[in-house]
Amino acid sequence: MQASRLAVDIGGTFTDLALEHQGGRTTIKVLTTPAAPEQGVLDGVRAILTAAGVAAGEIGLIVHGTTLATNAIIERKGAKTALLTTEGFRDVIAMGNESRYDQYDLDIVLPRPLVPRYLRLPVPERLDNTGKVLRPLDEAAVRALIPTLRAEGVEAIAVGFLHAFVNPDHERRVRAILAEELPDVPVSISSEVSPEMREWERFSTTVANAYVQPMMARYLRRLEADLRTQGLNAPLFLMMSGGGLTTIDTACRFPIRLVESGPAGGAIFSAHIARQCGLENVLSFDMGGTTAKICLIDAFKPQTARTFEVARVGRFRKGSGLPLRIPVIEMVEIGAGGGSIAHVDSLGRIGVGPESAGADPGPACYGRGGTHPAVTDANLSLGRYDPATFAGGSMTLDTAAAHDALLADVGSKLALTAEMAGLAVIEMVDENMANAARVHAIESGKTYEGRTLIAFGGGGPVHACRVAEKIGITRVLVPSGAGVGSAIGFLRAPVGYEVVRSLYQRFSRFDVQAVNGLLVSMRDEAIAAVRPGSFGAPLSEVRTAYMRYVGQGHEIPVPLPTKILGPDDVADIRAAYDREYARFYDRPVPGSDVEIMSYAVVVATIADAAEETRASGTLFVPEVAPSRTQPVRDTVTGEVSDWGIYPRASLPVGARIQGPAIVTEDETSTLIGPAWSATVDTLGYLELTREAA
Numbered sequence: 141m142q143a144s145r146l147a148v149d150i151g152g153t154f155t156d157l158a159l160e161h162q163g164g165r166t167t168i169k170v171l172t173t174p175a176a177p178e179q180g181v182l183d184g185v186r187a188i189l190t191a192a193g194v195a196a197g198e199i200g201l202i203v204h205g206t207t208l209a210t211n212a213i214i215e216r217k218g219a220k221t222a223l224l225t226t227e228g229f230r231d232v233i234a235m236g237n238e239s240r241y242d243q244y245d246l247d248i249v250l251p252r253p254l255v256p257r258y259l260r261l262p263v264p265e266r267l268d269n270t271g272k273v274l275r276p277l278d279e280a281a282v283r284a285l286i287p288t289l290r291a292e293g294v295e296a297i298a299v300g301f302l303h304a305f306v307n308p309d310h311e312r313r314v315r316a317i318l319a320e321e322l323p324d325v326p327v328s329i330s331s332e333v334s335p336e337m338r339e340w341e342r343f344s345t346t347v348a349n350a351y352v353q354p355m356m357a358r359y360l361r362r363l364e365a366d367l368r369t370q371g372l373n374a375p376l377f378l379m380m381s382g383g384g385l386t387t388i389d390t391a392c393r394f395p396i397r398l399v400e401s402g403p404a405g406g407a408i409f410s411a412h413i414a415r416q417c418g419l420e421n422v423l424s425f426d427m428g429g430t431t432a433k434i435c436l437i438d439a440f441k442p443q444t445a446r447t448f449e450v451a452r453v454g455r456f457r458k459g460s461g462l463p464l465r466i467p468v469i470e471m472v473e474i475g476a477g478g479g480s481i482a483h484v485d486s487l488g489r490i491g492v493g494p495e496s497a498g499a500d501p502g503p504a505c506y507g508r509g510g511t512h513p514a515v516t517d518a519n520l521s522l523g524r525y526d527p528a529t530f531a532g533g534s535m536t537l538d539t540a541a542a543h544d545a546l547l548a549d550v551g552s553k554l555a556l557t558a559e560m561a562g563l564a565v566i567e568m569v570d571e572n573m574a575n576a577a578r579v580h581a582i583e584s585g586k587t588y589e590g591r592t593l594i595a596f597g598g599g600g601p602v603h604a605c606r607v608a609e610k611i612g613i614t615r616v617l618v619p620s621g622a623g624v625g626s627a628i629g630f631l632r633a634p635v636g637y638e639v640v641r642s643l644y645q646r647f648s649r650f651d652v653q654a655v656n657g658l659l660v661s662m663r664d665e666a667i668a669a670v671r672p673g674s675f676g677a678p679l680s681e682v683r684t685a686y687m688r689y690v691g692q693g694h695e696i697p698v699p700l701p702t703k704i705l706g707p708d709d710v711a712d713i714r715a716a717y718d719r720e721y722a723r724f725y726d727r728p729v730p731g732s733d734v735e736i737m738s739y740a741v742v743v744a745t746i747a748d749a750a751e752e753t754r755a756s757g758t759l760f761v762p763e764v765a766p767s768r769t770q771p772v773r774d775t776v777t778g779e780v781s782d783w784g785i786y787p788r789a790s791l792p793v794g795a796r797i798q799g800p801a802i803v804t805e806d807e808t809s810t811l812i813g814p815a816w817s818a819t820v821d822t823l824g825y826l827e828l829t830r831e832a833a
Contacts, residue, residue, distance in 0.1 A: 156623070163193070203630040298349070352395050570606045601622055604811070662741040
């Protein structure tokens with residue numbers, strides 16, 4: 141008998157759980173417990189095991205994703221951290237690359253480093269760009285810093301030396317000294333956390349890893365122990381930002397790789413659904429309680445990147461956050477979720493988010509002390525939710541509280557009724573999400589023509605039709621389990637690890653032997669990280685080189701063959717770069733040499749492929765009758781009419797519903813707009829189609 145598998149995704153408002161077992165799949169949502177996140181997890185685990193009738197000992201695998209690392213950086217609630225760096229370079233993380241995200245703002249606010257200047261401690265040492273020692277490490281100077289570190293009560297230490305990505309010896313020696321003198325203080329070194337050129341990004345990533353490491357290690361070990369006391373002795377894996385799973389030991393060493401673990405699970409979920417349905421190009425739309433995530437998926441694979449920003453001080457402004465150089469699934473994430481708070485600014489404009497009511501106190505309608513209107517309050521005021529059956533009936537919404545909050549914070553300031561204030565809030569949040577999707581497509585050089593929008597998360601199916609209308613998409617897919625899509629995505633992810641190294645090469649003097657040696661060592665390191673969690677599963681390897689024309693400032697990725705390279709391969713790789721460059725920028729640059737800045741090797745378990753399982757034809761049955769109706773205000777016309785309510789569990793395959801209507805389930809609701817119709821396909825997924833105008 142195949143063991144059951146459990147996935148847990150902690151969000152800002154809800155903690156989602158998905159359990160796959162012999163009887164099928166059971167899903168559940170519980171409120172997140174911000175003060176002690178593991179408590180919400182344990183509450184959810186007990187509830188889902190009871191609901192599924194599964195014993196704790198039957199669980200064979202647990203996969204977990206969390207935003208705790210991200211929240212700690214944003215809220216500045218990490219460890220007191222020191223940075224030991226090359227003498228003369230203590231201000232690198234404050235100076236950055238001297239760019240400005242707003243060229244004309246004379247009062248620009250730049251992101252504040254996680255380590256204050258008095259804890260950025262210089263160490264006499266110096267390497268050149270090839271790793272040659274220009275100045276030996278002054279070990280006595282390192283030991284002289286110990287009293288300062290003790291006196292300041294430093295809880296974590298980051299070490300970042302110039303050119304350590306080429307030669308890590310000095311960083312490793314400093315770590316050894318610190319381990320002797322301060323054995324209880326964790327140390328992160330840049331040559332392991334982010335071994336790539338560009339000091340600002342490398343130092344910033346290493347500092348962030350150190351900043352969250354004590355908190356994350358304590359949380360993960362505590363959660364592991366608590367799960368054991370509940371009888372769950374299965375291996376615990378963590379979802380990484382790049383879309384792979386890793387062991388708890390690796391997660392404790394490199395917690396910075398978990399910053400986007402929840403959203404990554406959502407992208408994996410969408411990619412799996414796309415492959416099942418034979419939809420090569422889709423738009424993943426994940427709207428939860430705190431944020432909305434939008435990701436382009438082409439050829440059944442999410443877009444990926446190697447850089448990420450966290451804690452932006454300029455809302456949605458690229459360059460205004462702390463840079464992290466880690467493997468991530470590329471997406472746009474905005475503060476637009478069910479808990480996002482609505483307000484009116486000094487110019488009389490309605491704004492939504494990025495501030496969120498979270499789980500505690502939550503939106504006003506939760507009745508937990510919240511007084512400010514959130515998106516959930518606005519949806520409730522429009523009749524989109526049944527207050528008695530929200531979240532599967534686990535909580536009853538307070539319609540009067542939502543009404544009062546909307547009137548006080550929005551309606552009274554704009555001479556609107558509470559209902560019209562709610563309509564304005566919903567239209568604004570939908571436009572925010574649609575605009576983010578437009579920008580994401582433009583920045584990626586792509587369009588939405590012919591794409592299907594896959595909607596999930598607690599709020600995704602509620603807002604999908606209107607967002608799709610705004611960006612010109614005419615087809616929406618709402619899979620089963622949509623309300624906990626990210627958690628389900630965790631169960632579809634492979635165990636994997638990515639290793640990145642910098643080795644400067646030009647094609648005019650390409651050193652094949654050096655590159656082969658580097659790639660083999662990277663492969664071995666990645667295999668060592670993956671093997672403990674692979675349980676003998678076959679492994680795949682993907683190699684990538686990041687290249688640019690000499691003199692340019694940014695690189696583009698080019699796939700490499702997974703073999704020992706020979707002289708004949710060099711010309712093929714150069715030709716592949718020219719083709720890829722032309723795809724991005726229309727034409728190559730003849731006569732220009734190309735330089736390779738870094739290499740990446742990804743090793744992952746080979747997951748079972750999701751074969752296309754949609755039947756070739758669609759079975760249509762007569763339109764089904766609603767279980768009841770309820771008055772709903774349409775956000776396009778502002779008119780109120782009775783919309784049919786259809787419990788999703790009662791809809792047979794082939795059922796067809798003409799909008800306007802609402803399909804309800806425990807974790808979410810799917811709104812079918814007046815210009816839309818929906819059918820239940822052969823997988824049980826809701827397929828929404830917009831009628832031609």
